Amino acid sequence: MTHKPDLKFKRVLFKVSGEALMGDQGFGIDPKTTARIAQDISNAVKLGVRVAVVVGGGNIFRGVALAAKGADRVTGDHMGMLATVMNAMALKMALTEAGVKACVLSAIAMPEFCETFSQRALDQHLDAGNVVVFAAGTGNPYFTTDTGAALRACEMKADALFKGTQVDGIYSADPKKDPNATRYENITHAQIIEQGLEVMDLSAVTLTKDANIPIVVFSLHQKGEFVKILQGEGRCTIVSN
Numbered sequence: 256m257t258h259k260p261d262l263k264f265k266r267v268l269f270k271v272s273g274e275a276l277m278g279d280q281g282f283g284i285d286p287k288t289t290a291r292i293a294q295d296i297s298n299a300v301k302l303g304v305r306v307a308v309v310v311g312g313g314n315i316f317r318g319v320a321l322a323a324k325g326a327d328r329v330t331g332d333h334m335g336m337l338a339t340v341m342n343a344m345a346l347k348m349a350l351t352e353a354g355v356k357a358c359v360l361s362a363i364a365m366p367e368f369c370e371t372f373s374q375r376a377l378d379q380h381l382d383a384g385n386v387v388v389f390a391a392g393t394g395n396p397y398f399t400t401d402t403g404a405a406l407r408a409c410e411m412k413a414d415a416l417f418k419g420t421q422v423d424g425i426y427s428a429d430p431k432k433d434p435n436a437t438r439y440e441n442i443t444h445a446q447i448i449e450q451g452l453e454v455m456d457l458s459a460v461t462l463t464k465d466a467n468i469p470i471v472v473f474s475l476h477q478k479g480e481f482v483k484i485l486q487g488e489g490r491c492t493i494v495s496n
C-alpha cells in the first residue's frame with residue numbers, strides 16, 4: 256500500500272469564484288487558469304481527500320449589477336445562476352482532462368446538460384470518489400454562491416469550507432490599500448461578524464458558524480497551496496468557533 260500523508264482536512268467544499276476562472280482576461284473563462292485549478296483539485300483527490308466545488312459566476316454575469324441599472328433583480332439572478340452552470344461545465348471538462356472523475360449537480364434542473372442536485376446524488380458521487388461540481392448556487396435569487404457554498408458544505412458534512420481569494424488570508428483591512436493591515440492566523444466566526452470583515456456573505460458565515468464548519472481563506476494564486484493546507488501547512492487564515 257502506498258503511504259498517504261496525514262491530512263488535516265479529509266472532506267472539503269472548495270468555493271471557486273467566477274473571477275478565479277477568468278485569469279488575466281477580464282471576462283469569461285481562461286482555459287489555462289481553469290486547468291490549473293483542476294490540477295490542484297486533482298492533487299487533493301490523489302491524497303484521498305473528498306472534494307466538492309461550488310463555482311461562482313461573476314466572470315460572466317451578476318444579477319445585482321443588472322438590478323443596479325434598474326432591471327428586474329430576479330431575472331438578473333436567474334441569468335447569474337446560468338453563468339455558474341457554464342463555469343461548472345468548464346471546470347468539469349478540465350477535471351476530466353486532468354484524469355479526475357467529476358460530475359456537475361445543478362440546483363436548477365437542466366437534465367440535457369447535467370444532473371440535478373439531490374442529497375442522494377451528492378452522497379452517491381462522493382462515496383464513489385467523484386469530484387462534485389455544484390452549479391446554480393442555492394437555486395434561488397437574492398442569494399450568492401458564497402451562501403450556496405456554505406449550504407453545500409453543511410449538506411456534504413464537510414470538515415471545512417475552503418475559500419480561494421486574491422490574498423493569502425484575512426486581514427484587518429484591505430492589504431492592497433492599507434500598508435498597516437495585519438493578517439490573522441486564526442479568527443472566529445463571531446469576530447468576522449462583529450468586525451464586519453468582508454470575507455464571505457454574512458449568511459454564509461452564520462450558516463457555517465451554526466454548523467461548526469471552519470472556513471479556510473487562502474490565495475488561489477499560490478500554486479499547490481490548496482494541497483499544502485489540506486496537509487496542515489501553507490498560508491491561510493482559519494475561521495472557527
Ligand code: UDP
Pocket residue numbers: 271272273274310311312313314316317318319331332333334335336338339391392393394395396397398399400401403
Ligand atoms: N446567484 C443567485 N443565487 C444563488 C447563487 C448565485 O441568484 O444562490 C446569481 C446572482 O445573480 C450572482 C450570480 O449568480 O450575482 C453569480 O454568483 P456570485 O456573484 O456568487 O459569483 P462569484 O462572485 O463567486 O463569481
